[in-house]
Amino acid sequence: MSVSTPALPAARIRAALASRRTRYGLLTALPVVIYLLVLFVYPILGTLALSLKDEQGGFTLHWYADTLTGINLSVLLTTLRISAETALASLVLGFLLAYAVSRMRPLFAALAMVLVVAPHFVSALVRTYGWIILLGDYGVLNEAMQAVHLPGAPYQLLYNEIGVVIGTTYVMLPYTVLLLYGVMRGVDRRLLAAAASMGAGRLVIFRRIYLPLVAPGLASAGLLSFILSLGYYVTPRLMGGPNQTMIASLIEQQVTKDYRWNGAAAQGVVLLLITFAGLLLLKVVGSLGASAKQRSNS
Template sequence: MTAAPAVDLRPAAPRGQHPGNLASQPSRSTRKRWFDGWGLLMLPLALFLLLVFVAPLALVLARSFTDPVTGLDNYRDFVSSSLYVDVLANTFRISGVVTLLTLVLGFPYAYLMTLATPFWRGVMLIVVLVPFWTSLLVRTFAWVLMLGDTGVVNQTLLGLGVVEEPIAMIRNSTGVIIGMVQVMLPYAVLPLFATMRSIDRRLLQAGEGLGARPMTAFWRIYAPLTLPGVAASCLLVFISSIGFYVTPALLGGPKDVMIGELIVQQLSGVLRWGFASALAVALLVVTAALLLLVARIVNVGKFMAGDR
């Protein structure tokens, strides 16, 4: 007795199309549902980014090539002057130092937050978020009063006999770094804390149970798992730091000019809109190049998403 032949219940493929390609092609209803349903929720965000980011960026790029005359004169002036190149290098130097200091200060603070009780964790979180509730200009002026020659810090050091004369902590890179670190510290702590709180601490206990010392288990097991938070915090702090203007302008000196200050000077002082646009484009290009370089070393998208 022979078995009945199997019946193919799949829908017939259109004329001229192989049946195996049906599953790989989205149906017309799927495409319609994407554009007429949930996909429409992307339109407000797309329009917002187009109006406030893409369009102004295109205008800045166009103006850098057309003001005051069409050509590469603005970029040629930037590259040919060592002063402007030094300002760009100083911007990245200060931003790198600020990034390193915020990481050194934020890493143990975020780790301590994971060990604290819920009450004290909330208190520590409030302390971190306090800078967001205060105006940047007010905080910067507060640092001017604290770090000046007659400020609280110098008067305390003089009163204790630690120094014999006031230490210059403003109108130089020291004041700029101190002010920027205080502003950017939350951007380092919060990504680190979000990553650390998701790490299972039983891994440390397992490492210690296998004979590792507590410090060895921390650096060999726990610290590598925090790399997503470290990468995210460093990127956030560095990218935000290179565009600072208020803090360097009030706490820095003539030798500590950052590119944000230079752009404002070119706009409000000498009205060189085209050259200021070229400076902004150069900063954007160099930053993008650094991000591409980092992306070749680490998976930035994976780190920013928090995947391990």
């Protein structure tokens, strides 16, 4: 008996490998596995190796120290700050928009969602230039504000942080709206009626019932737009100034101008780690949300 027990898992694995289904499964998965190994795993490992090598090929943490000090650190912090601002802005706007859409009749809701999503079929570059035309000193928005003699107009809406956040928020909005819309549609409106029957006013119902029920969705939407903003390149490049340099631009600059591949690799790894941490958090929040949904269904 005691001899056969350790042999059991091995026997099982062998049996599983021998089964036709497993062999067939492995065979069909093979192209994807190779594709990922060659084009995803190998480059990442390569980048990791690069980030740990000094000029002579020896091991060093110099590039990481470099990434986390001086100007590089401030770029990293700018990236985090702009991403957080974008997450917040797209969350607030997305919440309002998703709420409005979730209260519409299904047909109008579908049309509204098309309006939210459709601009994103246009190339990012074109959209960004569209914003530049709208937001410039002599752009449509500033001209209009001057025409009505708004005090302080024209405002500087481009080549600063406002410009970048406007641009990135616009990119993130469909994600937050779609996510929040789904969560909001899942809220049982009768729960709100139940609260009203007990004497709760609109504000109390919103704060004590509605908000807690959509909270998991808010957390995931915020985290998602934060993560997606971290690596954003085009918009900050075109709509921001030198003070809004984000980490993706810095990496590009190091590679194409300074030929500092090792430094760029270290920055890439740091960006990747932050993204992974965000994704992990998103997964945790998501599973919390799933159990909340289960609760509201029961």
